[in-house]
């Protein structure tokens with residue numbers, strides 16, 4: 386079986402639709418039997434929903450504001466040892482919500498061992514950032530409507546019922562977002578507008594040991610938590626760039642599979658960052674965040690989440 390992460394015209398679309406919506410569209414996939422399909426063939430269901438695909442950071446003015454905020458904070462940190470200490474990563478509490486359509490693992494009732502492995506994958510992936518993840522609780526809900534509608538009609542009901550904690554706590558929901566979607570996340574700046582919607586939603590079978598090969602090593606979780614920490618895709622803005630991270634080379638579009646040596650912005654330095662967690666390559670292909678991404682995570686976390 387092939388699975389495709391389907392990147393669609395979300396970025397261009399976001400340029401038009403910005404501000405109103407708090408959910409990033411992020412990673413998507415489609416099971417397509419033994420045939421590869423081009424992403425265009427999968428556009429329809431995705432584009433139909435992509436109005437909700439933008440975080441406010443797509444608004445350059447908002448980003449500029451937040452970066453200005455951060456510079457101001459940095460300046461304060463230089464003269465305040467206490468604030469400096471608070472900025473160096475930290476332990477993030479995780480509330481895990483298993484939503485299933487029945488009691489079997491195949492119907493979404495994933496075992497505690499799979500959740501533990503997902504947390505472990507996150508801790509390895511974010512090791513360089515200074516952030517770590519501590520599982521506080523796991524709850525289990527059997528609700529077929531929520532399970533299949535957790536991206537879309539049932540999202541709000543599900544999250545209003547299950548969300549716990551505050552801005553610096555991570556809520557993860559496992560379910561079946563349907564329409565080939567592997568997962569989605571909310572951005573830090575969206576928290577104050579919709580606190581209960583904050584968090585990460587994952588296709589249950591994308592977790593370590595799941596059936597969503599080649600996306601079953603847990604890095605959909607890594608990628609979505611990256612968004613939750615404030616990171617954009619490495620292909621944001623194409624060759625113009627747009628992820629607000631200077632040490633990730635620009636690439637013109639999302640990369641799939643593991644195309645070593647890919648260079649889609651040939652006049653710009655650097656090969657495409659296909660091994661970065663914020664691209665769309667196979668789980669086995671992606672293994673890193675850059676130093677600039679770690680810095681951005683800290684600034685975003687401190688601005689929008691820490692202590693809030």
Ligand SMILES: [Ca+2]
Pocket residue numbers: 626627628629630631632633634635
């Ligand atoms: Ca970049």
Ligand SMILES: [Ca+2]
Pocket residue numbers: 634635648649650651652653654655656657
């Ligand atoms: Ca290049």
Ligand SMILES: [Zn+2]
Pocket residue numbers: 410411412608612618
């Ligand atoms: Zn994404």
